[in-house]
Each structure stands twice: as C-alpha cells, then as structure tokens.
Amino acid sequence: MPEIAQPNRSAPARLPGTDKGDRKQQTLRDRWLDWRDRLIANSRFQRWAAAFPLTRPIAQRRATALFDLCAGFVYSQILLSCVQLKLFERLAGDPQTPAQLAPRLSLTEQQAHRLLEAAVALHLLQRRSGGRYGLGPHGAALLGNGGVAEMVAHHALLYRDLADPLALLRGEAGETLLQGFWSYARSPAPAEAAPAGVAGYSDLMSASQAMIAEELLEAYALADCRCLMDVGGGQGTFLLAAAQRWPNLQLRLFDLPAVAKRAETVFARAGLNERATAVGGDFHCDPLPQGADIVSLVRIVHDHDDEAALALLAAVRTALPRGGRLLLAEPMSGTPGAEAAGAAYFGFYLLAMGSGRPRTPAELRALLAAAGYRRSRLMTTRQPLLLRLIVAEA
Numbered sequence: 001m002p003e004i005a006q007p008n009r010s011a012p013a014r015l016p017g018t019d020k021g022d023r024k025q026q027t028l029r030d031r032w033l034d035w036r037d038r039l040i041a042n043s044r045f046q047r048w049a050a051a052f053p054l055t056r057p058i059a060q061r062r063a064t065a066l067f068d069l070c071a072g073f074v075y076s077q078i079l080l081s082c083v084q085l086k087l088f089e090r091l092a093g094d095p096q097t098p099a100q101l102a103p104r105l106s107l108t109e110q111q112a113h114r115l116l117e118a119a120v121a122l123h124l125l126q127r128r129s130g131g132r133y134g135l136g137p138h139g140a141a142l143l144g145n146g147g148v149a150e151m152v153a154h155h156a157l158l159y160r161d162l163a164d165p166l167a168l169l170r171g172e173a174g175e176t177l178l179q180g181f182w183s184y185a186r187s188p189a190p191a192e193a194a195p196a197g198v199a200g201y202s203d204l205m206s207a208s209q210a211m212i213a214e215e216l217l218e219a220y221a222l223a224d225c226r227c228l229m230d231v232g233g234g235q236g237t238f239l240l241a242a243a244q245r246w247p248n249l250q251l252r253l254f255d256l257p258a259v260a261k262r263a264e265t266v267f268a269r270a271g272l273n274e275r276a277t278a279v280g281g282d283f284h285c286d287p288l289p290q291g292a293d294i295v296s297l298v299r300i301v302h303d304h305d306d307e308a309a310l311a312l313l314a315a316v317r318t319a320l321p322r323g324g325r326l327l328l329a330e331p332m333s334g335t336p337g338a339e340a341a342g343a344a345y346f347g348f349y350l351l352a353m354g355s356g357r358p359r360t361p362a363e364l365r366a367l368l369a370a371a372g373y374r375r376s377r378l379m380t381t382r383q384p385l386l387l388r389l390i391v392a393e394a
C-alpha cells in the first residue's frame with residue numbers, strides 16, 4: 001500500500017537547520033533562506049501578502065505554480081485524452097462545434113464540451129467563432145513536433161510505475177512496466193533481445209528523432225567528417241537525417257542485433273546501401289567497429305549508471321583515431337530554464353526504467369576526462385530542453 005503522509009496538526013512547523021548548534025555552520029545565504037522559509041510558511045504572512053496590493057500578484061503566482069504542481073497529472077491526462085482522440089489532427093484547419101465532434105469522438109455533446117473546455121484552459125485548444133473549437137498554441141506546437149504525441153501516449157506506462165513513488169525510490173516496486181518496454185534496461189544479456197522486444201522502443205525513438213536530429217545537425221557541422229558511427233543508433237533515423245544533410249558522409253550504426261536489423265531494412269529502403277552499414281552487438285562487452293572519425297551517442301549515456309557509462313565512453317574513445325570526435329547528445333540536468341525536465345522528469349523516468357540518471361554538463365565532462373578524452377566543450381543548441389550537446393576530442 002502507498003504510504004499516506006498524515007499532517008500533524010498540533011506540532012508547530014519546525015524547519016531543519018534552526019538549532020543553535022547548526023547555526024554556526026550556516027552561511028549568510030542559509031540564514032536568509034531559513035528566514036524566508038519561516039516567513040512564507042507562516043499562514044498569517046500568507047494572508048497579509050495576498051491582501052497587500054504590492055505582494056498580491058506574487059502570492060497569486062506562487063499559489064498558481066503550487067496548484068499546477070498538485071494538478072500536473074490531471075493536466076497530463078487531459079492531454080492524453082486529446083492525443084488518443086486525435087483531436088489536434090481533427091481540428092487542424094477545421095474548427096468544429098461540440099455537436100459536430102461528439103459522434104466522431106464517441107462522446108455525448110456534453111462530454112465533448114467538458115473535454116474541449118478543459119483543453120482550452122490548458123491552451124491546447126482555443127475557442128473560435130460560432131461555438132467552434134480550433135487548435136490553441138500548445139496543440140499547434142504539438143502537431144509540429146513529431147514524436148510528442150507518441151511520448152504522451154507511452155506515458156501511460158510511466159504513470160502506472162509512478163503510482164507508488166516511494167516504493168520506486170526505495171527500490172521496492174519490483175519489475176516496472178518501463179523496464180519491460182526498454183528491454184535492454186537491467187537485462188544481463190541485452191544482445192539476446194528478441195525482435196518483438198525492441199520494436200516498441202525503436203519506433204518511439206524513431207518518431208521522436210524528428211525533433212532531435214535537426215537540433216544536433218544544426219549545432220554541429222559534419223562538413224570535414226568522413227565517417228559517422230552512431231552508437232546505440234536505433235533504427236537509423238538520425239543517420240538518415242545526417243545522410244541527407246551531408247551527401248559525402250559514410251554512415252555506420254552500432255546497436256543490439258535485433259535493432260541493427262531494423263536499421264539495415266531502413267537503409268536499404270532509403271537506397272543507402274552504398275553509404276550505410278549496421279553492425280549488431282552489445283556495447284557493454286563487444287568491441288566497437290573501428291574506422292569512423294566521428295561517433296555520436298544520442299540519448300544513450302543517461303540510460304546507464306556511472307560505471308557502465310564510463311566504460312562506454314572509454315570504448316568509444318578506443319574506436320576513434322587520435323583527434324577523432326565524440327558527439328554526446330541528450331537532455332541534461334541543470335539546464336537553465338528547463339531544470340524540471342532534467343532532475344525531475346528524466347530523474348524519475350530513468351528511476352522507473354531501472355538504470356541510469358540525467359547528468360549535468362559538468363558531470364559528463366568529468367566522465368569524459370576520466371575516460372581519457374583530451375578536451376570537451378558544451379555547444380549551444382536551440383532547444384536545450386530537448387537536447388544538449390558536448391563535443392569531445394579523443
């Protein structure tokens with residue numbers, strides 16, 4: 001059973017770090033933060049701040065932000081309903097009334113109206129003339145970002161795994177649904193994964209490559225590169241994008257055998273047999289193919305705990321010639337303006353997946369140095385929420 005915290009109504013709020021003994025070690029900043037916390041936790045101060053005209057907007061903003069944290073799951077489920085009903089596709093360029101939509105969604109008019117109003121409140125949809133509903137700014141942006149709808153749909157697994165977050169944190173949750181979905185996570189012999197076990201995650205990764213590949217190829221020019229090897233390259237969607245942008249580039253992909261097979265089919269269909277090869281193996285124990293002058297690890301390193309991540313970075317360095325480059329691209333922790341996506345979303349996502357953690361650029365650069373890279377540099381990406389990039393020199 002999940003643990004339900006019981007509020008202690010009689011005890012006064014006591015914040016840590018206020019004992020006389022602790023005080024000696026506190027910096028000025030710690031003391032200021034203690035004072036601020038005591039003030040904000042004081043319900044009389046809250047009432048005063050909500051009433052006083054100069055502090056009222058701040059109090060209202062903070063209350064809304066805290067409410068949004070409480071309600072996040074509800075908002076996500078409204079988004080999921082819209083995705084499942086393909087509401088954004090239906091309304092793109094064709095705003096409709098609840099009466100028109102209801103039979104197409106297998107809902108009554110009243111039910112459709114409730115969903116549409118909720119989606120309007122979340123800026124997913126927007127009201128139009130004549131009682132019709134059309135896309136809102138978020139709904140339109142979602143349509144323009146391939147893979148977001150698929151991500152939303154697969155969150156059903158994540159949310160079930162997170163139903164008892166403390167059990168998950170304490171490692172008492174047992175086998176999770178995400179471990180089943182990402183069949184290589186925690187598997188002692190990932191190279192033996194059956195084709196059916198890799199299909200779901202390979203398709204999801206491929207669908208969401210649209211927003212990743214462009215970011216990466218915009219951030220780093222491959223003009224002077226001869227052969228790019230994408231390690232953990234999935235079914236080859238990133239390499240397809242690289243091939244289109246850089247027509248002289250040779251392409252190599254390394255992934256688990258069942259995934260490499262899928263990439264082979266994709267390369268053949270794209271007529272890339274002359275330029276692209278896919279090699280199957282396990283990057284934890286098999287040597288990586290030599291011959292590439294640049295290697296990419298796209299959304300790979302955060303999947304692995306420190307020891308495995310360090311070994312993988314070292315294996316890539318060994319496969320590269322001296323002066324060869326590694327592109328380490330993934331969402332990272334501590335990204336200014338997107339802090340929640342790193343430590344909170346990916347922190348708990350990877351916890352549910354059973355392996356890995358999001359790292360800050362500084363942590364990754366320290367791992368790269370420990371793996372023997374001579375230098376590394378954090379590059380600028382246009383949407384750091386989705387992807388950051390470190391380039392390292394072997």
Ligand SMILES: CC(C)=CCC/C(C)=C/CC/C(C)=C/C=C/C(C)=C/C=C/C=C(C)/C=C/C=C(C)/C=C/C=C(C)/C=C/CC(C)(C)O
Nearest residue numbers: 141142145148151152182299300302303349350353383386
């Ligand atoms: C014309 C007028 C009046 C105004 C225009 C104003 C203007 C300039 C507006 C800007 C509009 C605009 C360009 C909007 C752009 C919006 C974008 C780019 C939105 C992007 C959203 C992306 C989202 C929501 C991404 C979600 C990604 C998720 C959930 C990723 C999950 C990844 C997972 C689970 C990865 C798993 C891999 C593993 C296992 C960790 O390795």
Ligand SMILES: C[S@@+](CC[C@H](N)C(=O)[O-])C[C@H]1O[C@@H](n2cnc3c(N)ncnc32)[C@H](O)[C@@H]1O
Nearest residue numbers: 184205232233234255256281282283284298299
């Ligand atoms: C999160 S996906 C990223 C796929 C792709 N780079 C992308 O960004 O779309 C991780 C990839 O690493 C591969 N992988 C996981 N463990 C592996 C291993 N031990 N050896 C080789 N590939 C592995 C998976 O099969 C999967 O394709």
